[in-house]
Amino acid sequence: HFDRYVFLIHSADGIGGGTEHLNSTIMQTRPSSFESETAYRGFLGLVTHEFFHTWNVKNFRPAGITPYDYDKENYTTSLWIAEGCTSYYDDLLLARTGQRSVENYLSSLRGSIGSVLGNPGRNFMSVEQASYDAWLKAWGPSSPDHRNTTVSIYTHGAMVTFGLDMLIRRETAGERSFDDVMRLMNERFPLVSGGYTPKEFQMTVGEVAGVDVSDFFARHIAGKEPIPFADLIGTVGLTLERRSDEPEPYAGLTLRDSGGKTTVSRVIDDSPAFQAGLILDDEIVSANGKSVDSGSWNDIVIDAEPGDVIRVGMFRRGEFREVELTVAGVVPERYEIEYVDEPTDEQKASYESWMGQTWPGE
Numbered sequence: 001h002f003d004r005y006v007f008l009i010h011s012a013d014g015i016g017g018g019t020e021h022l023n024s025t026i027m028q029t030r031p032s033s034f035e036s037e038t039a040y041r042g043f044l045g046l047v048t049h050e051f052f053h054t055w056n057v058k059n060f061r062p063a064g065i066t067p068y069d070y071d072k073e074n075y076t077t078s079l080w081i082a083e084g085c086t087s088y089y090d091d092l093l094l095a096r097t098g099q100r101s102v103e104n105y106l107s108s109l110r111g112s113i114g115s116v117l118g119n120p121g122r123n124f125m126s127v128e129q130a131s132y133d134a135w136l137k138a139w140g141p142s143s144p145d146h147r148n149t150t151v152s153i154y155t156h157g158a159m160v161t162f163g164l165d166m167l168i169r170r171e172t173a174g175e176r177s178f179d180d181v182m183r184l185m186n187e188r189f190p191l192v193s194g195g196y197t198p199k200e201f202q203m204t205v206g207e208v209a210g211v212d213v214s215d216f217f218a219r220h221i222a223g224k225e226p227i228p229f230a231d232l233i234g235t236v237g238l239t240l241e242r243r244s245d246e247p248e249p250y251a252g253l254t255l256r257d258s259g260g261k262t263t264v265s266r267v268i269d270d271s272p273a274f275q276a277g278l279i280l281d282d283e284i285v286s287a288n289g290k291s292v293d294s295g296s297w298n299d300i301v302i303d304a305e306p307g308d309v310i311r312v313g314m315f316r317r318g319e320f321r322e323v324e325l326t327v328a329g330v331v332p333e334r335y336e337i338e339y340v341d342e343p344t345d346e347q348k349a350s351y352e353s354w355m356g357q358t359w360p361g362e
Contacts, residue, residue: 005054007047018050020057025050041100049090056089057082060185066195078198079131080221084157085182088165091158096356105355106238109162110335113229113240116151116159118333120269124149127156128198128222148269159229160221165354166232167216168209174350180208236354237340237347247329249304255284255294262293276312276325285320286313301327 006024011031018027027050033043064076095105116122125133130151165178184204189196196204206213219225230240252271255262264282267273286292287300288311300310306329313322339360340347348359 002054007050016046018046020050020053025053041094041104044094044099045090048093049086052086052089052093055186056086056182059191060189061191061195063195063197066191073135075132075135077128077131078196078201079134080127080153080157080160081201083153084127084155084159085161085178087154087158088161088178089182092354102355102357102360106337110240110337112155112159114333114335116156117226117229119151119156120148121150122156122224122226124224125151126222126224127151127153127160127220130156145269147266159227163220163227163229163232164205164213164216166235167213168205169350169354170232170235171209171211174346174353176208176210177353178208181205184208233337234340235347236351237343237359238351239338239340240335241338242331243334243336245331247306247331249301249306249308250328250330250332251301251310251325252328253278253297253301253325255297257294262297272325272328276323278312278314278323278325279316283315284312285315287311289313 002023004023008024008026010026010028011033012028013030015028015030018025027046029043029046030039033039062076062078062082064078065074065082068074091100091105091108094100095102130153133150134153161178164181168181169177181204184207185196185201188204189200202213202217205217220227233240250271251273252268253264253273254266256265262284264273264278264280264284267278267280284292284297287297292300304310304327306327308327310325310327311322312325313320315321343351343359351359
């Protein structure tokens with residue numbers, strides 16, 4: 001696509017992210033990104049993400065942002081494709097090329113699955129709607145309840161892509177994959193074509209899979225039903241199970257320490273903290289009569305039993321008040337990914353095609 005493509009790197013404390021341009025990308029990262037293997041792997045993920053955009057977005061682009069109008073909002077329900085599919089591949093390609101271990105990739109995958117399934121926003125918003133609302137909600141809270149009512153076009157979109165990849169591999173007995181979707185999109189919808197519609201993307205996925213995928217799109221993309229990860233991941237000889245079925249103490253409250261104050265940064269919908277009446281930016285000063293910060297708060301919750309009551313002292317708009325928070329018990333959305341004991345030849349072949357690595361022990 002390019003005779004010359006320039007990666008411009010800004011390195012300074014407190015910055016991050018990247019933005020692709022016509023024949024270059026600007027990437028922002030902290031100096032610490034180059035000081036450890038883990039941090040550098042994260043930086044490589046950013047590089048891979050922006051490089052993948054030279055195909056997905058630079059060459060084939062949703063109709064809603066083609067041509068891009070810099071004078072007004074550009075609405076599309078397909079940003080989960082532009083960003084989510086790219087996010088799926090930025091992790092996967094590092095594993096395929098040996099820049100990260102398979103174990104590290106699977107650890108990241110299980111974390112993403114847990115994040116998607118544990119996000120209360122998935123009950124309120126589909127990934128298509130999140131794409132359409134990106135102008136309003138993607139880059140910052142539009143309301144105190146923002147994080148309870150939205151999903152990420154990046155993380156959620158990546159896991160939708162993972163689900164579709166597994167679906168295609170299963171339906172074609174490992175003969176095709178989401179890689180083929182990306183190749184066909186790149187061939188059929190070059191930038192000069194005016195962009196692809198959601199229907200055209202769905203038809204391309206269905207063509208590659210050889211089956212009608214409208215039900216998957218209706219349930220998990222236009223709709224809000226959870227993706228059946230545990231079923232689909234078996235396609236590549238893996239299992240997905242909760243790390244534990246034992247409930248853990250749960251308050252549904254996240255605190256942050258800044259400027260000498262400890263304030264509420266998140267209250268999860270319908271959680272004990274929600275029921276107690278705590279809201280965003282409340283300044284928390286005590287728990288059970290003792291001073292508290294974010295670290296000691298977490299210790300208090302971990303040591304509690306379901307049913308225990310925590311007296312929370314806080315300031316709201318300069319007025320002190322105390323509320324009672326009753327700790328609940330929930331099974332956390334944390335998962336383990338394991339290899340099946342006796343994989344079929346088809347599972348092993350699908351795994352090796354997906355991961356770009358041989359089946360363990362082969």
